[in-house]
Amino acid sequence: MPRIQPPDPSFSSLWFPGALKTASSEPKFLIADRASGIEILDANGRHFVDATSSLGSNIHGYRCALINQAIKDQLHRIANTRYLSTTAHTLADRLVAIAPAPLAHVVLAPSGPAALENSLATAERYQIANRRPERRSHLLFRLPSAPESDALTGSFSDRHPIVVDAFSIALFNSALDMHKDRLCAIVVEPAVSWRNGVQIFPSALLANISQRCRELDILLIADESASGFGRTGAMFACEQERLVPDLLCCGSVLTGGHLPLGATLVSQAVFDRVDALPADALKKPPLQVSAEPLACAAALASLDIFERDRILPAIPGQIEVFRRALDEFVAHSPEVLAIRQCGMMAGIELQPDDATVDGVGLATRVLHHAREGGLDLYLCGQTIVLMPPLMVSAADLRRLLRSIASAISQSVATTTNDRDAAAPAVRAPRPLRQRGLLVLGTDTNVGKTMIGRAILRMAARAGKPVIPVKPTESGCDPTPVDAEALRRASRLDLPIERVCPFPFSPPVAPAVAAEMTGQALTLAHLVDACKKARPQIMPHQPILVESAGGLLSPLTATETNADLAAKLGLPILLVSRNGLGTINHTALCIGELRRRGLNPAALILVDTDGKDTPDRGHNARSITSLTGIVPVGMFPYLQKNSAADEDDALAVALEASCDTSAIWQALLPDS
Numbered sequence: 001m002p003r004i005q006p007p008d009p010s011f012s013s014l015w016f017p018g019a020l021k022t023a024s025s026e027p028k029f030l031i032a033d034r035a036s037g038i039e040i041l042d043a044n045g046r047h048f049v050d051a052t053s054s055l056g057s058n059i060h061g062y063r064c065a066l067i068n069q070a071i072k073d074q075l076h077r078i079a080n081t082r083y084l085s086t087t088a089h090t091l092a093d094r095l096v097a098i099a100p101a102p103l104a105h106v107v108l109a110p111s112g113p114a115a116l117e118n119s120l121a122t123a124e125r126y127q128i129a130n131r132r133p134e135r136r137s138h139l140l141f142r143l144p145s146a147p148e149s150d151a152l153t154g155s156f157s158d159r160h161p162i163v164v165d166a167f168s169i170a171l172f173n174s175a176l177d178m179h180k181d182r183l184c185a186i187v188v189e190p191a192v193s194w195r196n197g198v199q200i201f202p203s204a205l206l207a208n209i210s211q212r213c214r215e216l217d218i219l220l221i222a223d224e225s226a227s228g229f230g231r232t233g234a235m236f237a238c239e240q241e242r243l244v245p246d247l248l249c250c251g252s253v254l255t256g257g258h259l260p261l262g263a264t265l266v267s268q269a270v271f272d273r274v275d276a277l278p279a280d281a282l283k284k285p286p287l288q289v290s291a292e293p294l295a296c297a298a299a300l301a302s303l304d305i306f307e308r309d310r311i312l313p314a315i316p317g318q319i320e321v322f323r324r325a326l327d328e329f330v331a332h333s334p335e336v337l338a339i340r341q342c343g344m345m346a347g348i349e350l351q352p353d354d355a356t357v358d359g360v361g362l363a364t365r366v367l368h369h370a371r372e373g374g375l376d377l378y379l380c381g382q383t384i385v386l387m388p389p390l391m392v393s394a395a396d397l398r399r400l401l402r403s404i405a406s407a408i409s410q411s412v413a414t415t416t417n418d419r420d421a422a423a424p425a426v427r428a429p430r431p432l433r434q435r436g437l438l439v440l441g442t443d444t445n446v447g448k449t450m451i452g453r454a455i456l457r458m459a460a461r462a463g464k465p466v467i468p469v470k471p472t473e474s475g476c477d478p479t480p481v482d483a484e485a486l487r488r489a490s491r492l493d494l495p496i497e498r499v500c501p502f503p504f505s506p507p508v509a510p511a512v513a514a515e516m517t518g519q520a521l522t523l524a525h526l527v528d529a530c531k532k533a534r535p536q537i538m539p540h541q542p543i544l545v546e547s548a549g550g551l552l553s554p555l556t557a558t559e560t561n562a563d564l565a566a567k568l569g570l571p572i573l574l575v576s577r578n579g580l581g582t583i584n585h586t587a588l589c590i591g592e593l594r595r596r597g598l599n600p601a602a603l604i605l606v607d608t609d610g611k612d613t614p615d616r617g618h619n620a621r622s623i624t625s626l627t628g629i630v631p632v633g634m635f636p637y638l639q640k641n642s643a644a645d646e647d648d649a650l651a652v653a654l655e656a657s658c659d660t661s662a663i664w665q666a667l668l669p670d671s
């Protein structure tokens with residue numbers, strides 16, 4: 001076969017408008033000539049690792065032999081027809097067999113975006129059948145920092161979709177109550193939204209969405225274009241989230257990325273209502289229907305691979321390898337703000353970069369360096385999106401993450417005193433890794449402050465003082481009692497305003513207290529307070545940040561302690577009560593942290609009441625069995641003494657009852 005020579009990308013007949021608009025800031029377009037496994041060979045013979053497997057669709061890798069053979073076999077039967085083929089009927093039956101109930105019917109489409117549009121059109125027809133033709137809009141989630149997705153907002157633009165700019169129950173309910181009479185459907189990406197930079201959907205928000213949809217008879221559409229077919233650990237992400245959608249749509253992941261295809265799975269209840277409409281009512285809005293035999297054959301082969309290779313049972317092991325590689329190679333980079341992992345999908349959020357080099361920011365520089373090193377990355381805002389194929393080996397995963405770490409380290413901002421080409425570039429000093437610890441609790445009154453005081457006094461006794469921060473505290477009358485206790489335990493002469501810059505009198509969650517007192521409180525305020533906690537004379541001193549309330553206690557109108565943890569990027573010490581119910585609470589909190597790409601550096605169980613109950617000797621073992629995390633110790637119940645003596649007693653008890661090596665490593669990683 002003669003080699004196909006592509007034209008010069010700077011002067012070509014091929015028009016690719018969406019990419020051309022960003023050509024000045026993006027690396028040169030990769031012109032693919034062939035591919036295999038996880039690698040692409042470009043027109044110049046260079047090899048590149050595709051870190052997203054073509055945005056998640058190539059789940060079995062490029063040029064999968066079984067899928068290619070199925071396409072060849074179908075060519076000998078029928079390749080294209082205006083009729084429905086036996087291959088299409090077989091695929092529909094296979095999809096219904098593996099789909100969660102009550103999805104019972106399939107509409108095949110030419111692509112993933114077309115499948116989403118078909119879902120919205122079906123939802124509109126459903127509302128017409130229920131005599132609510134005014135319900136034509138749909139609601140979706142898109143964070144302000146994420147680029148606009150044509151696949152979501154461009155669908156039926158005359159509908160003017162309602163956009164919620166945060167993964168927040170309060171904001172969602174507010175938008176829903178305002179627009180409920182014009183909504184036909186709500187679109188969610190179950191578990192994780194890659195379009196928003198791999199943001200994890202809170203389970204509580206998904207449950208709330210489902211409940212409100214049922215109450216208002218608004219259809220729930222699960223967009224599984226990226227999360228479906230094993231990506232999150234189950235065949236469909238909505239199964240993991242126990243979400244029951246009315247419609248489910250997916251794209252070319254159906255065919256393992258080998259050919260374009262889309263599918264909308266429809267519940268029996270929706271099918272019954274829509275199918276009963278008269279023929280003239282079914283003409284609008286139109287559906288994009290396609291069931292090309294070649295694409296259907298590729299999809300059937302992909303499903304065969306899931307069964308032949310037992311992919312779903314093997315995915316948990318792959319996910320753990322992925323997590324460890326992220327932690328080993330990327331997590332400790334000072335340029336990384338947060339890592340969010342959900343199954344075989346991860347987002348590496350880079351630090352905001354005010355200093356540019358020749359007008360190019362940090363994120364784009366990382367893309368350039370990665371491309372030079374043979375790695376092709378996808379960027380969503382400041383977040384590197386990773387979606388390796390499900391067949392990727394452990395060695396290839398480690399190689400991929402090692403290459404990303406190298407690209408990040410090479411991309412530290414450089415400046416020049418003179419823009420003349422002859423002037424040598426001067427590398428800006430690399431920022432030190434943020435040293436410190438974030439103390440989170442599974443609930444309120446689990447002993448966070450007591451453990452924080454013990455750590456602060458332990459560090460002070462060792463001659464390695466740590467700066468305490470309690471960015472916000474409620475129930476202050478007027479002194480923030482917990483913040484004052486932390487300040488005293490540290491033995492540092494710090495103003496209480498620096499330790500706790502946002503105290504509130506009402507004894508309620510900070511978000512509610514701020515609202516009650518007419519004050520504005522944002523996550524940016526709290527993050528900034530933590531960053532500014534270090535005095536100028538102690539710029540590299542480690543900090544200990546104590547959260548307010550439990551993991552999902554609201555700090556602001558839209559964000560929780562989990563959001564604060566993601567933004568700070570500090571190692572996490574999770575504190576849990578050693579009592580009845582702690583197994584459930586602790587496992588749920590660890591699960592929520594991991595859903596956000598966070599993993600506790602240490603877990604401590606605290607005896608908060610001194611009661612001798614049968615569960616206390618078994619809690620640690622059960623938590624380890626469920627989560628894989630071994631508590632570093634069980635902190636004993638202590639009677640209160642005078643303040644100074646109590647701090648010393650807490651430090652002694654901590655060192656006697658817990659393995660403090662993980663705490664020291666978090667506070668002083670380079671010591």
